[in-house]
Amino acid sequence: MAENSQEFVQHIASKSENFSQWYLDVVLRAELADYAPVRGCMVIRPYGYGIWENLKGLLDKRFKATGHKNAYFPLFIPGSFLEKEAEHVEGFAPEVAWVTRAGNEDLAEPLVVRPTSETIIGHMYAKWIKSWRDLPVLINQWANVVRWEKTTRLFLRTSEFLWQEGHTCHRTKEEAEEEALKMLEVYRRFLTEDLAIPVLTGKKTEREKFAGAVTTYCVEALMTDGRALQAGTSHDLGQNFAKVFDITFLDKDNQLKYVWQTSWGVSTRLIGGIIMVHGDERGLAVPPRVAPTQVIIVPIMPPPHEETVLAAARDVFERLDKVSRVEIDAREEFSPGWKFNEWELKGVPIRLEIGPRDVKAGKVVLVRRDTGEKISVPMDNLESAVTDLLNSVQEGLYARAKQFMDENTHTLVDYEEFKAVMENKRGLIYAPWCGSDECEAAIKEETAATIRCIPLDAKPSDEKCIYCGKSSTSGYWVYFAKAY
Numbered sequence: 069m070a071e072n073s074q075e076f077v078q079h080i081a082s083k084s085e086n087f088s089q090w091y092l093d094v095v096l097r098a099e100l101a102d103y104a105p106v107r108g109c110m111v112i113r114p115y116g117y118g119i120w121e122n123l124k125g126l127l128d129k130r131f132k133a134t135g136h137k138n139a140y141f142p143l144f145i146p147g148s149f150l151e152k153e154a155e156h157v158e159g160f161a162p163e164v165a166w167v168t169r170a171g172n173e174d175l176a177e178p179l180v181v182r183p184t185s186e187t188i189i190g191h192m193y194a195k196w197i198k199s200w201r202d203l204p205v206l207i208n209q210w211a212n213v214v215r216w217e218k219t220t221r222l223f224l225r226t227s228e229f230l231w232q233e234g235h236t237c238h239r240t241k242e243e244a245e246e247e248a249l250k251m252l253e254v255y256r257r258f259l260t261e262d263l264a265i266p267v268l269t270g271k272k273t274e275r276e277k278f279a280g281a282v283t284t285y286c287v288e289a290l291m292t293d294g295r296a297l298q299a300g301t302s303h304d305l306g307q308n309f310a311k312v313f314d315i316t317f318l319d320k321d322n323q324l325k326y327v328w329q330t331s332w333g334v335s336t337r338l339i340g341g342i343i344m345v346h347g348d349e350r351g352l353a354v355p356p357r358v359a360p361t362q363v364i365i366v367p368i369m370p371p372p373h374e375e376t377v378l379a380a381a382r383d384v385f386e387r388l389d390k391v392s393r394v395e396i397d398a399r400e401e402f403s404p405g406w407k408f409n410e411w412e413l414k415g416v417p418i419r420l421e422i423g424p425r426d427v428k429a430g431k432v433v434l435v436r437r438d439t440g441e442k443i444s445v446p447m448d449n450l451e452s453a454v455t456d457l458l459n460s461v462q463e464g465l466y467a468r469a470k471q472f473m474d475e476n477t478h479t480l481v482d483y484e485e486f487k488a489v490m491e492n493k494r495g496l497i498y499a500p501w502c503g504s505d506e507c508e509a510a511i512k513e514e515t516a517a518t519i520r521c522i523p524l525d526a527k528p529s530d531e532k533c534i535y536c537g538k539s540s541t542s543g544y545w546v547y548f549a550k551a552y
């Protein structure tokens with residue numbers, strides 16, 4: 069068993085040679101998730117779910133700090149609801165799962181398993197909101213959603229996934245716009261500060277925006293294979309859903325008006341992002357702030373020192389338990405070397421080694437997952453050394469990812485170069501675009517690259533469009549990439 073497992077840990081595909089196999093190997097062998105018997109669905113295993121719980125906790129705190137409260141709406145939505153908003157139904161119809169039968173009876177009205185909840189929440193808001201005094205409504209829901217995807221990949225695209233969806237109503241257009249941008253900023257800070265993932269922020273083009281939104285804002289991250297990942301979106305819904313679901317309020321001027329709405333969400337695909345941004349040839353590297361285990365203690369116990377070392381390791385555990393998420397791996401059936409491999413594969417930020425000589429010298433060895441650096445630390449200031457090192461690993465991961473993103477962002481004005489970059493090294497391309505849907509579509513058709521975002525501070529471009537060569541007053545410098 070031990071021998072087989074040893075091979076198991078060491079055999080993950082080479083990241084540089086076969087990125088997608090490496091990704092799957094990491095997901096499966098670090099025990100983050102597994103395939104479910106239903107095609108396209110995923111089982112999130114305790115280690116992967118532990119990351120989700122930490123991520124959820126940090127994000128939830130940020131939502132509450134900005135005035136939002138959590139609620140829960142049903143999984144099933146009357147089919148007719150989805151059909152009320154034309155763009156919305158067109159956008160989601162191909163991937164909607166329906167319930168048409170319950171027990172032995174066909175349902176009078178078929179139900180949709182929520183692909184997102186704008187419609188059902190809109191229906192409820194119409195009931196709850198009467199006056200300007202009821203506004204703003206700032207609600208978030210943590211839930212699962214179902215989108216019947218044709219091609220799936222664990223965490224990145226699965227038929228069922230976990231997410232949060234915020235749904236807000238406001239008195240004025242400006243307030244809704246402000247909210248959509250505020251939540252974009254919440255996501256940006258969460259990604260950079262908690263997940264150590266640098267991002268671009270901006271808005272989507274008409275082609276790429278959410279079905280039913282006026283404007284879709286997004287945070288986009290660059291994976292280490294040169295593809296972009298849409299990490300989160302915040303939609304300014306205008307009055308589109310308010311008009312369809314008749315969400316009105318009596319304003320201060322005694323006029324009946326439609327509310328202005330936003331919705332915003334991030335999902336379990338962020339775990340896929342963590343893997344692809346921070347992982348390396350040895351496996352996963354989890355940012356300390358979301359790591360289920362931040363410190364793994366590996367006692368090195370050659371006979372006859374088992375008792376002494378184990379006692380010292382337990383003492384270290386007791387102390388670190390007060391300042392970090394720490395575990396001790398005292399399994400006797402595995403060698404220290406095997407354990408080092410396993411915890412590296414799982415991406416635990418700090419490994420703490422303690423052997424007979426360390427016990428005697430009153431010190432321990434800390435090993436950083438991001439750089440492999442070994443640091444000898446006296447027992448006396450163990451707590452502060454570990455706390456500092458966790459911060460340092462968090463910063464180190466961010467710095468490495470930021471450097472990668474900067475090095476793989478290419479500013480181009482020539483389409484031949486554009487095509488060459490997309491074919492060979494990928495990455496982000498910052499290029500001028502005339503604003504036309506035709507050019508955007510043609511670039512996608514020819515290179516598989518899409519416009520990831522129009523930067524928020526984008527100024528009209530004086531350069532000619534990288535595709536058609538025409539100047540346009542509606543043109544911008546935008547970011548292109550192949551995306552997940």
Ligand SMILES: [Zn+2]
Binds near residue numbers: 504507533534
């Ligand atoms: Zn053009």
